[in-house]
Amino acid sequence: GQNIDQPTEMTATEGAIVQINCTYQTSGFNGLFWYQQHAGEAPTFLSYNVLDGLEEKGRFSSFLSRSKGYSYLLLKELQMKDSASYLCAVGRDDKIIFGKGTRLHILP
């Protein structure tokens, strides 16, 4: 089976930095994805990690530690449009299994 845990909600201020953590347990691990989802819309791809370490892409960075079953998504210079749900998802064999998502609220 698999278990993916991430905080339900977080709040941060515009211009600040926020880190969303994700822990997972799964068999057949095949990479870790982060997706952004605005209400009523489909998820959009943010990042993918398959090896340990940090991947940076503009304002967003993602980190993976396979031995610890741990990942985080780091968002810098927060903007109001970053208010959304952030889904941690684990590749398991040829499937992707999603966590429940973290709803991020950005305050002006």
Add this chain to the structure above:
Amino acid sequence: GAVVSQHPSRVICKSGTSVKIECRSLDFQATTMFWYRQFPKQSLMLMATSNEGSKATYEQGVEKDKFLINHASLTLSTLTVTSAHPEDSSFYICSARDPSGGAVAYNEQFFGPGTRLTVL
């Protein structure tokens, strides 16, 4: 590239009727598509894996006779919710893998915009 569309975007139907949702890969051929269901404030739950030219593989707890999946071509998969009931009201999302090399990983999925189903 790697655009996936869904039709319809919203559908309202009466209890007991059947509803068909289409998922198309617009600029690539998808041998594998996936169907998810998402209830409000919940995660995306994988329902089934749709394989072109063969039977779909359903996740545990998903009734294959209620959720009929057909993947008759490399660009189209359909999900039919048969004898829909109010508890089937949900957001249904499809996704597809692009094997042509445009993805960051072979198992990256590109998502359609979703279909909001409301059963009265």
